[in-house]
Amino acid sequence: MRPVCSSFPARWAVAPRRSIGSSAPNTCAVSPPVTRRPPPAGLLARPAPAAAALVGLTLLDEARAACGRLDAPDDSEALHDFRVALRRLRTLLRSFRPELGRAVAKKLQRRLRDATRATSAGRDAEVQLAWVRTHRPERGRRSGPGVPWLLTRLEDRQNRAYADIRQEIPPEFRQIERRVRRGLNATLVDPSPTAPPFAAATGRLLREQTAMLEQELETARSTRDQDAVHAARIAVKRLRYLLEPIADERPPRAGALVELLKRLQNVLGELHDLQVLLAELGVAVAEAAAERARHLHAAALAGTPGRRPAKRTGPRPASAGLLALARFAGRLHDDLFRRLDAEWAGEPLATLTQDLRGFADDLVAAVVPPPRLPPPRRTRVHPARSRARPGAAEPQRHR
Structure with missing residues (x-):
């Protein structure tokens, strides 16, 4: 049964194995350069809720742009850019939770987490394919028995993962994006000027x-x-x-x-x-x-009368x-x-x-400037005392 807070298939409700697709370099020479939107100006002096909302909206724009590139077959960096934008957005929402309050509900944040996890298998296959292709032995006598089989295995995994991603992720992300954007925009409308x-x-x-x-x-x-x-x-x-x-x-x-x-x-x-x-x-x-x-x-069973071995296809394991x-x-x-x-x-x-x-x-x-000390009090001299005659006796003080 699907979780109430997510429209992903139930197989994504369980956390997959940890992803490795975050440190790999660009894997495709024809990929467009990664373009990140500049952050809003003057963040430090703004109230924390408004500044966090502005950064979140910028990251949401980046995720939307990358999501629109997922269908491009020659853009191998689209998935990486999408995952990075989602990860930055999730980190922002979690870090500034006290400042943002209920702007983005926990259910929405869990759906963002599920979206990131749902892309892990595809990105992992990309990274592993790039590594194996780079470090495989030279072709020839020592070309590495089993390496072509491994490459085929990873390519099949990547293709299956991408098919799921292209079918499931864009419509789900559009739903999440609308609600997250609404919550962050509401924070800008009510910026809490008294906040730190x-x-x-x-x-x-x-x-x-x-x-x-x-x-x-x-x-x-x-x-x-x-x-x-x-x-x-x-x-x-x-x-x-x-x-x-x-x-x-x-x-x-x-x-x-x-x-x-x-x-x-x-x-x-x-x-x-x-x-x-x-x-x-x-x-x-x-x-x-x-x-x-x-x-x-x-x-071995093919030696039995009436049985023939199945014909092997693809690289040998x-x-x-x-x-x-x-x-x-x-x-x-x-x-x-x-x-x-x-x-x-x-x-x-x-x-x-x-x-x-x-x-x-x-x-x-x-x-937080240092506290300002009050100016020293100036003692006023009584006019009558200031005009006292020289040599006049001082008034007696009561003991």
Whole structure:
């Protein structure tokens, strides 16, 4: 039975395996350049609800534009751009929930989450196809038995996922978009001028997310766990998403912090992609062996009178090439962890987090001026006393 809050098929109500399609580069030379709308100007001084609504509407426009490109067969970046815009929008709505209040209901936010999850399989297949095509052995004697079978498997998965996405996502997103846009526009109509400024709210969130980054990155480095690496990458993204809308208002510090976070995100993204790919290669090796065993079993039965083996179509399953890819991916995985330890442990991480906290404090200080002390009281001299004759006796004071 479908959930009440979503019109997606029931198979999407369950969270799929974690997506890897966020750190891969452009996979198609003919894709149009990714165009992001500039953020609204003067955000920091605006009331936090109005500024958050303006950023949300900009992200909603980006998602709508990318959704309109999903049907273009030569635009392999449309799905990536759509997912990024949705992810930024969801992060904004979650981060500024106290400021936005009930502008976007939780049910709508869950539908945005479901829309993102529904696109994960298609994007994952794109990323894995690009990686295997780039790193497959040279053609010839050592072309990698089983690699053509893996490519066919991933291409079929991508085609099926894209068929579902093109059929289901655009009409569902149009429904979500109308309601989210209505809620954000209502926030602009009633901007709550007494609310704290956007700078103060952003500074508070930057401090919170910086503490989260320290914790998650230390866990990822110590455990090397896939979930921990993913959590650290998400913490980096949330910091980026907070800084990027205000980068033009605080140059060059905000831009420099964004670039550092991008570098860290790239390392964590490649790590996570390889971890998920290694798991996929493990499944593929097992399924290739099972498919080959089924074919051998069918061939053995074909020796029975009246039975003929089914004709094989497509590339043959084999494990040698898949295991070679897995060994290579494993070496890259270990190299990336060494790079993470060398570039983002100890002093480099401490410097980054110190700069983030300093920037957050400056944002708050810029909109919360120090308290003004009242001017000193001037003592008035009584005219009669000021004209007292010299040598006159002072009045006696009562003890």
